[in-house]
Structure formats: C-alpha cells, structure tokens
Amino acid sequence: MRLPLVLSLILLLSACGAIPRQSGGDILMIGDSVLAWNRLSGRDAGNRLEDALGREVVNRAVPGARLGAGPLAAFGGLSIPDQLHGRWNWVVMNGGANDLAAVCGCGDCEGRIDALIASDGEAGAIPDLIAKARAGGAQVLWLGYHEAPASRAFRGCRPALVEIERRIARLAAVREGVHFVDLEDVLDPAAPGVLASDRTHPGPEGSALIGRLVAAEIARLSR
Template identity: 40%
Template sequence: MRAAFLAPFALLAACVATPSSDDAILAIGDSVMAWNGAAGIPEATAAALGRPVTDRSKSLAQITNPNGAAAALGFDITRQFAGAGGGWDWVILTGGGNDIRDDCATPRMDATRDALIGPRGTGDIPTLVARIRSTGAKVAFVGYYDGAETSPTGFTPCQPAFDVMNARMTQLAARDPGLVFLDAGDVIDPGDLGLYARDLVHPSARGSAVIGRALATAMRAVERGS
C-alpha cells in the first residue's frame, strides 16, 4: 500500500558519514524518508530503538538517477549508500517511486516496475539490498502506503505498481532473515488525514512517527530471532 514523495529541489552536497557506534543506523531514500526533518521516519525509528542515526535521504531521490550531476549531489539512493562508508548495523530506506512516476498508467509502467524489482526478485532494488547486506548491515525497507482517500495526487496512478512492488519485496524479505520489509500501508490509514502532510502524499510528523515506531518493532523482532 503506497504513496510517494516530492519536495523542492535543494541542491546540497552530501557529507560523508561514519557510524558513531556499533549500533548506528544509516537512513537513505527519497522524501517519504526525508520528510519532516528531525521528526522524520529515521529519527522516529532511532528514538524508539535508542540508537544513533545518520540520515542521508533526500527528496526527489531515485534508486538510480540517470542524471550524473544530480546523482553526485545525493539524488541517487544507491549512491547515498556508496558515499556513507561501512560499519552500519542497520540501513533503513525507501525508494522507487520517483523512478517510476513518469511511467505510471502508461505502456512503460510494467517494464520500469520490473527493472526496479522483477517477479524473480531481480532488479535495481534487490541489487542495492544485496550490496548493503554484503557489508554485514541489516536492511529495513519501507514500502509505500496509499494516498489519502479524499483526493487523487500525482502518484495515484502509481498505486497498482506500488502494490506489486510491495508484494515482491515481501517475498524477497522472506528469503533473507537480515532484511525487514514494512508495508507502510499496514500502519497508515488512508482515511486518517492527520497521518498525511498537506499535500496528501507525504507523511505528517505523526505519520512519520507511526511508521518509525512500526519499523523499530520489526527491526527488534529480527534481532531477537538472530
């Protein structure tokens, strides 16, 4: 269940981050992750876990940004991780909506969706997850929730694609005990406008807190089982 993420284009160079402890969390992703700043999903997750977080997520970011200059400035989620160094305990992320938005409800949608995550668990998202996991970090991926019921948005045509992507991420997580997948639609009620920002796309501060707490619970469950 799903939604998405857009915000003003702020060209700020990303700083190289290093973990401040063995329990450190890295956050990467698009504006669903970045929205609300210090009251965002990464910060809510870290607060619930009592751990430090470094947030490199950025509005408008794509899993793979074809614009080299934009990618170098942090608008490529794969590069957000590549520039963050190693030693992270967890990497939490979301992404894919900005990659597919222009193709939603067009003949190109299925191919773009499958390039992100295909029916056999291949694609840019699984490749990024595998790259993170190869460093020893665990991964927590947040799937998109539905937009608010009151009004369609620019991402409403993408919801069928997000449904399929979430189902495939669920299958991918079932094969890897170090990968958590949280369908944010399980905790974001499209009938509760208080969970949405004014644009009815991004989470409000309360919505970010709800997602962050649910993510922390899922992450703890993985740690108890390891």
C-alpha cells in the same frame, strides 16, 4: 516537484547539516521524501526512530531520490544507491515511486518495474541495493509505501508499487537478513496528522508512526 526546486531543497538541507555523511554506525536510513519529510522540524522518520529505539540513527533520505537515477539526478544527490556507504548494523530503505513517476508517468510501467526488481526478485536495482547493504554486514529493512488516495503527485502509481512490493516481500521471505514491512499497516490516510497538507507525504504523526513501526521491527528482529 521540479528538479531545480528539488536541488534547492537539497542544498538547503545540506547547509543546515541535515543530511549526515558519517561513514558508519548503528542504523542508516536511505530513500526518498517519505523518510525525509519533516526533517527541518526535527520530526522526520529517522529522528522518530532514534527516539523510539534509543539507538543512533543517520537519515540520508532525500526528496525526489530515485533508485535508478541518471547522471544529472545523481549529480544533484538524487541517487538512493549513492546514499549507501559505510558499515552499519541496520539499513532501513525505501524507494521506487520517483522512478515510476519520472520514467513511465505511472502509466505503462512493466519495463520499469522489471528494471527495479525482476519477477523472480533476483535482478534489478532493488536486489542490487539490498545485496550491497548485506555485503557490508547490515540487516536490511525495506519499507513499503503508505496509501495516499487523495494524492495528485503519484496518481496511477499504486498498482505498479503494489507489484514491486509484492516482489520485494517475496525476496525478503527467502533471503537471510532481509525484511519487509508495509507502511500501510500503520498509516491510515484518513487519520488526523498522518498525512501532510499535500496529502502525499507523512505529516508529523505519520513520521512518528513510521519511526515506531521500524523501532518495533528492529527490536523484535534483534532479539
């Protein structure tokens, strides 16, 4: 998706009041288009999470958003770290695919992977974002990407994303208050309605499955 189109979409969503800016609450969702998709119809993952869990959810995810956004992208609202402000009980987050596509074209991405999260999980944009959320008192739930084998938008990204998520899962296993779930566990790309017509983003049923998965995890971890 080209930057001018992304910026137009952000302006449209903002004009509709679809990207809330409240400074705190129960559950915050941040990230990229996987979590923002279906927002205009009120069927995005955040709304579905709110329906499933019966708790207030604010979804600030934006299509095209990156973890390591440069000045222009950040000015256009495409910085995932900038979506995190205020105090929350839970922060649900994803990201990384747009960083890979924009910087290394889903090709030789070793340097970009390390910039997002080092092999030991202790440094990089992802641990920094998690630490920022934890410093505000939130429990963090990181969502791994779903599989989209027919997608043309991120062809070749899967090995890098799998490695990133392996490192995040290892970080979550040793850091208090940090949790990881993989959307591949619930999103079958061959099932009707799970993926949108672009075969990349979640369809309405896919967003519902994401919402229910996150609701179940938060309910389990809150007991």
